[in-house]
Amino acid sequence: MKTKKSIPFKISKKLIWISSISLGILTSIPKIVEHHFILAEAIADFIVTTCFSLLIWYYNSYMIPAYTKKTGKREVISLQLFKGLIVGLALMLVLSLIQYYALSHLSFGPNILMYEVRGVLINLTFYMFIHLLYQTHLNQQVVQELERSMSANLAAQYELLKQQVNPHFLFNSLNTLKYMVETKDEQATAFILKLADFYRFTLGSLKLNLLPLREELAIVDAYTYLLKARFEDGFNLQQQFNAASCETFIPPFTLQLLIENCIKHNVVSLEKPLNIHMYTENDYLVIQNNRQLKQISEASTKLGLENINQRYLHLSEKEIVIEETNNTFTVKLPLIYENPNN
Structure with missing residues (x-):
């Protein structure tokens, strides 16, 4: 933007x-x-x-x-x-x-x-x-800069809402649930509960500009469970966060959107597992995945990353960092600490 x-x-x-x-x-x-x-x-x-x-x-x-x-x-x-x-x-x-x-x-x-x-x-x-x-x-x-910032933030939140209620994700989740029910999978009940938890988190966090990282990780856990039920060992997520970093803040559903972005552009299969690693480094929250781009990839508009960047600029006046190599794709999010005066 x-x-x-x-x-x-x-x-x-x-x-x-x-x-x-x-x-x-x-x-x-x-x-x-x-x-x-x-x-x-x-x-x-x-x-x-x-x-x-x-x-x-x-x-x-x-x-x-x-x-x-x-x-x-x-x-x-x-x-x-x-x-x-x-x-x-x-x-x-x-x-x-x-x-x-x-x-x-x-x-x-x-x-x-x-x-x-x-x-x-x-x-x-x-x-x-x-x-x-x-x-x-x-x-x-x-006044004009404030209006532009508010407009950018509203646009980012609108784009975020559209991605949160992504019909493809819901369709895939329901298909996975249908298969689990038909095969009488014992995890079907747990899957339904996690799906309900995920959308409860979604509805409960829509109006928030920031939430603690530990709460965002709870959303990620529910989201990851749904993805594991769909991709099994074709999808792996590793998290390394200490207690101090969990008390920092993050715009809601940022991590979920980045994970969704990884799945959108990369092959996810048992033969070629998608591995995502999340950790903190030098006041940044790092999300890194192995690159194995789809032969027929969905067109990238870069709107997802740009909207995340706009939200960080609006909330912390810092930009996200994007690093690409032949083997990895890395996004670094600035850690947002609690301000005692606000």
Whole structure:
């Protein structure tokens, strides 16, 4: 399942230019309405304010997201605010000096100080506005990611439900039971009880995101009994788990789905037994089987493994590991430990 890429943070260029030109016009109006109107001063005010606004817009639009990504801090009053103010003061000083020397025949008086104050106000206004826009953008990204995660989890649970009530498995189980009854097999009653146990486990665990590994192994035991009745010595399952690993957690029916996947793609017979080995290794639960692929194999969609992977990403933010050789197929599931705070 492919995840959508995050939408980058952008501010409309039209907004940047219109607001900057508007500020330039507003700051030049006092010069225009003066009794002794000097066109050069009004134009200089307009150019300085517009250029300063444009540069501050682009500076803060780049630096605020970069600073937040780097530090993880989202406070309004931060080191980036003071850096921006210093840059703004220096920038306004440079523009004012350029204006002063370009129009040295005019007497500007205390205008440079006024420009600096104006620059601080513009800088603070833009900083607060861009900071608000960026925080809104981040919140929208979080909401979208949560919605994608929930959608992926629901899709995985739906696929899991479809596989749990696999009509082929039920059909094969009933056929095995029919044969046992017809041959008056003494294990027929035990088979019925295990089949009932398996579907009771299925119905009881559908709404759970996680369950202890020891409970998952109980499901596997019931499932294995049914498979042994069908394949006899053509199917072998070995388990090696210590007490500590049994107290970890796992998404319901993960092991059953992996076993079913092994049977789906490999030959299972008395001449070529399918051997599955389950054990823990370096914070992973390992499921390994010998590869003896069917000559006419069912088409693999990889949905089963992908859905298991999506569930692990959703629940533990860790991916499963898949390793293939000519002789073995291995799936490693990250162990999920109990969080005392949740």
